[in-house]
Amino acid sequence: MPATAAHLLMIEDDARLADMVGEYLGQSGFSVAHRGDGRSGLGLLEGTEGAPQPDLVILDLMLPDIDGLEVCRRIRALPGAAARVPVLMLTAKGDPMDRIIGLEIGADDYLPKPFEPRELLARIRAILRRRGDAAAGGAAHTMRFGSLEIDRDARAVTVAGQTAELTSYQFDLLVALAERAGRVLTRDQIMEAVRGRELEAFDRSIDVHMGRIRAAIEADPKNPKRILTVRGVGYVFAKQQD
Template sequence: MKVLLVDNELISVKNLKYSLEQDEYEVVSVFEGKEALNIIATEEFDIIILELILPDFDGLEVCQKIREKYNIPIIILSSKNEDMNKILGLEYGADDYLTKPYNILELKARIKAILRRTKFNNQKPNEQTILADDFVINTLGRKVSIGSKNINLTAKEFDLLLLLATNPGKIYSREELLEIIWGYEYFGDLRTVDVHIRRLREKIEKDSHNYEYILTKWGSGYYFRNKK
């Protein structure tokens, strides 16, 4: 994964670059907004970490200019901790906002979560209607049916079913499902996944003691079994 780090605090850049490289990220660092805009036009990045205080441009302006042309995920990492800056940062197109000083483990968790969500969104089927085993999944209307029976799912239940049903046989750990479906805000609360899987099963499974669709691989996670 390739990261663009935009910050003019040399020590901060050095420390963060070193830490991310230990996790095998490829990190490119620039110190001005203009440099960032120029390099984005010539190189591809998986995520951008952007400081708001830059010597040439306001970071919010840089964020806005990036978002006008590109869909690259952006995390604002800034010493500006006012609520208004956070609100503006998100309104200008940032995916997340973290204030300095920050916990490096939390930042890495947020990076990982955003990259997983981005990958999931990019892999979502383009078809409006998907046939998965006995299910008819309408991605545009976000509706699910089995035969003539419509199934009322919550947003998260729908996302879980769509992910699992379109990747039959692939085992997802609870940690992976948290990061893909919920994101970092639920990071670490594994019971969230179990509760939603249980509720989803209650709605789609015929026999609560003999699951046909969403199965458990003990010690590993959940997967969707395609019978056909």
């Protein structure tokens, strides 16, 4: 059970599923708010309801008014900290394209339906644990590689003084690579370093996130100098940078 109750927002039009998940997560120490459509969920995140800002959003892909992909896009466009809230997207079983698109537009993780509540709980805890570990620090608070700066405390990345927009999960991926600069990591090693435990994932998800990170921090994402691909193995973060 979390030391302090984390606030979760579930945007899901299936009221029975939302009630079941809410009860289960509540028994595990979480505070869960439920909204049945995209607009009301965004309203809570925008602060128009006066409710606490959630620490994580569980977002269904299929909603009656705005689809989950568009909701995720709008979350990432919100001002301030609301734009950085982790998003765990619920997707249709057996449709990897939904997952890939969701990751590309800013979701931190995904879970196919139908799912086991225990796996949902494990993924939520993994995401929140990553954020807590980063806040606690432990290594150098700011890592610098040429014009690239990674501030652990602020969970912020800048390139030549300009903010690089990354999701919470992408920030954690970048930190995991930067901490191991010069070391070639397989996709499995990267996922294990970020998640803290093995959970279902697919290789393409890492590739999608790497593409997004490169778009944010590389001068030419098609010819990266910071995050390099090692064919047939994985990725390596370059020690020497501009």
